Amino acid sequence: MRYNKFMAVKGDTARETWGLLSGLVYPPPFLSIAREHDLRPATFGALRVLGEPRTMGQLAELLHCDNSNVTGIVDNLEDKNLAVRFPSEVDRRIKVVELSVKGEKLRKRLMEEMAKPPDWVRSLPDKDRRALRDILQRAVAAENP
Amino acid sequence: MRYNKFMAVKGDTARETWGLLSGLVYPPPFLSIAREHDLRPATFGALRVLGEPRTMGQLAELLHCDNSNVTGIVDNLEDKNLAVRFPSEVDRRIKVVELSVKGEKLRKRLMEEMAKPPDWVRSLPDKDRRALRDILQRAVAAENP
DNA sequence: TATTGTTATACTCTATAACTATA
């Protein structure tokens, strides 16, 4: 591939931008949030996708893991009284997992903490923060046309 | 805490910005890069910090894990002929880990892939990309005063 | 006696294969 000065400039800006961004967003905050709440990462992930009742198979798909792992993850949720599991009435092979009231409450708190912007975003001058939001909106729009 | 309309506006923009950004940068690309190169995540991490020779203890600190884990990680690097481990000449309790030529080459490739900006950054219009870089530069500068 | 790294052990995360119960 041959480079001209325009490509070089474009590539450099992109690399520079990505380098800055990587330093700001990694490592991801979800691991420390899970630890603060004494949750295994896998249990945290399950709680996250249990905004509505799910079958074991649905959980496996949503968590990108094998069916057999979900058994242990839901066991852990039940041990902590965060969810219950019961056979579906229409097909008793299927187990439905549903958050308890305690689980719903915890999930709400966790989602709130995940949504909380990090200091570097909050501390940006208003103008920069709005410009950043607008740029990201355009980026997301360009990715999902 | 009492909210007024200015705080609400500021908070909303920050949350919105963070939500957009989270969708763009998570999950982190390093896991798939490691998998493509048939490296365990821990081995990948070690390679990353072995830009210069390190002792086992230094590796434990840099990788935020226990000393005892480093033994296995460096075993894996040695099994793949990516590094060698030898006792320090000044204190033979200390083991120095150094990348092989093969390890150096692989490390260089991996660092290159990590630095490669994702499509959404590369596809931004020039003006947006430069504006984004400038905002992030200011954010980083504000964090490290 | 103190320190560096290793070994033994245990808990967690994940995957595959065999199994149970339902359909």
Added chain:
DNA sequence: TATAGTTATAGAGTATAACAATA
């Protein structure tokens, strides 16, 4: 027989404690 979920088992990541070699 086919499917949903469980159990058995194994490889990998990480931590603590006991240990060996060296200082």
